[in-house]
Amino acid sequence: MKQRVADILVVLLAVAPSYSVYAAHWMQSEGATGFIQYDMPYYSANGREVFENGNGIAGANPFDPQPDAPVVYAQWFPWLLGTAVTQVGIPPEVIFCSIGLIAGVITSWFTLLIVRSLLTHHEHERLVFLLAMWGGGALALAQVVINFITHEHPFHLILNFDLGGGWWFFSWGRNLLLPTEALYHAFVAAAWYCVIKRREWTAVALVTILAATHPFSGVQHLLVMGSWNLFQLLVWKDRQALFRGLTLTVVLGLFLTYYFGFLESFPEHRDLRETWTLNWSVPTIVLLLAYGPVATLAAARLLFQPRTRSPEIWFFVVAGLISFLLIKHDLFITPHQPLHFTRGYVWMPLFLLGLPVIQSLTNSMFHIQPMFLRVVCIAISVPLACFDNICFIGHSTQHPEPQLSLPTPVRDIFETLNEHEATGVFLCADEDVSYLSATFTPVRPYFGHKFNTPDFAERKKQVLAWASGEPIDDWFNPIDLILLRPEDPTDLLPSNNWQLLKESNNYRLYTQSP
Known part of the structure; x- marks a missing residue:
């Protein structure tokens, strides 16, 4: 019972930093709406359209004022928002942020379960979990070093390497700020946990549901799960992987038919899609700073601790590799916002691959003598590991994005x-x-x-x-x-x-x- 209570408290603690940004929004913005980022409101607009000008299943583009705008957009998350707003009467900001909070707790809970399942022993596992949620790379640290060399204030342009003012979320826990990403990550974390527990068909079902509501996350995790089953088939001759792979192929086929066949048959959508075809790419230096520290830990684990390799570890190798290739897809095809494939989906697999090394380092810190040196080491190391996210949360609460407010x-x-x-x-x-x-x-x-x-x-x-x-x-x-x-x-x-x-x-x- 005590362990369950402690787990609940640490899960809620992991969610809390995200909502400091919302608190700052409400305190600093007159006419605050609860929408802290520009894209947040349009999901509810899409959902309303399904019921107010659509057919109850699909809707048109709510920002196309033409009376003949095609009713072609069908995704279950906007539909859920539209149901709550138009049929139940819940204010758009209330239902949107409430779903985000619930999904954030679920994401945090499954992340704890994943970390616990992969660790060989439970010493300091909750601290390791918090590092999984809020650890980052060296993006902010690199800017501090540059500022020192150029004699600027230490925090001058602190998010310079953290693209989009930090809103592209290279690490994991920061995604809980956006209700949409919190929801998508809840499905992904649950699917990953199912893979670890060998409930692979459930994992297939979860990514299928995810694909039914978001094109970027959908195609990303269909490819991840499909590649994983192909790996199982080719390397381990797993016959069930063949059937799961065929199922995922059918789902991917339906997904591509809808987005690149059906929708493309409407000129109104083609015009929008051309607007979305943006080269929001990730510079190499940013990739090195964002993923370099956890990649080093993952490499150390795979190279120097081969006995700790378990079959599911190869899943995270596959997941990280596929997501990385999607981030760099501008090298192969016309770019479609490569930054959308970051969202912690490379960082977290690398972190999980490096878990034994991370836990060993954590345990070593707690055994340093004398006590004074132990406290100093922990007080420096933990904030340094989370420095990217500390800087982002601090900057976002002090200097929030231009808010969408309503007098x-x-x-x-x-x-x-x-x-x-x-x-x-x-x-x-x-x-x-x-x-x-x-x-x-x-x-x-x-x-x-x-x-x-x-x-x-x-x-x-x-x-x-x-x-x-x-x-x-x-x-x-x-x-x-x-x-x-x-x-x-x-x-x-x-x-x-x-x-x-x-x-x-x-x-x-x-x-x-x-």
Whole structure:
């Protein structure tokens, strides 16, 4: 009983650092929404679309204001969010972050089980688990060294090597910040644990479910699990691996048919896909700094402790290798955001491969004499191992990303749109308000998410020109609702054919007169 309580406490402790960023968001951002990163709101927008303008199973792109936007997007996670928001009435930010918290705890729990299953003895296993959750590489340390050489402040540009301001998550536990990644990692961690426990068909089922809701994580882990079963078939002549591999091949075939066949048959999707074809690649120096320390530990284990090799260890060799090749797929084919394949999926297999060495080093620290030197060694080594993540969490709480916020008057306006079950094309010159309208209301914004809105740059240019008082063109004809901000003059309305639906603190919502 005591061990179970201790396990629960350490699992919750591993989740806690992520939510310090949310706490900072709520304290520092007026009109905080709970969405701490730009991509978070559009999942709920996608889910609403399934029920408000879709067929209950699939929806159109909520940021495509055309009335004939194809109803072709079907993924179970947005569907779940849409069900909660439109059918149950749970606020979008509440259901999104709640799922993230639950998934984060599940990810943390399965990570503990994986670490415990792979260790040969249980000494200091909870500390090793916390290192698995929050250990990192040498990204921040390298910048500190550069700052020392160039006589800059030690923490100047501390996330310089941690791409995207640290939001691409090269290590494992940082993924719990994003509810989407927490959910995906819960499935992956559970699948990995099933492989260790030789419940391979369950692992196949878990990655199949994952593939049904996210293209990047889906293809990544179908390839990982497929390659693992191919390895078992070729090396160990495992006949069951043949059937599992055939099942995964069928699933991968359906996956590719949907994403690269069915969706590609719609020009609206092809235009978006071309927008997503971005060379977000990872420089070699970043790979070395992110993975070098754990790769060294993994190599030491495989080279100098061969007796500790067990069959499942080869799974993590395969998993790490496939994910690494996906990160560098720009070397072979047209890049499709290679950074999406980081997310700790190389770092964690390397860490798990190096577990015996890591545990030996940890045990050695706790046996250092005298006590003073032991305390000093632990106080230096553990924070150093987690330095990347300490710097990211510290920077993110002190300097949060530009937040997607909703002033109280705008929330009142959105409540009115929900009460009236308003539909149609919504126009507001504030980019954040326009984007969030698809998440918090049934309307479709004229321009919203920058990568999911067709012709986003042109649409934004048109709206800004309109807001500055320039004459409007035919693009304005489909607009059904207009939200004017306090700084917008009333004469932005193109005619008298508009009636005031709601006013709140000089925010004015207009709708077309019948």
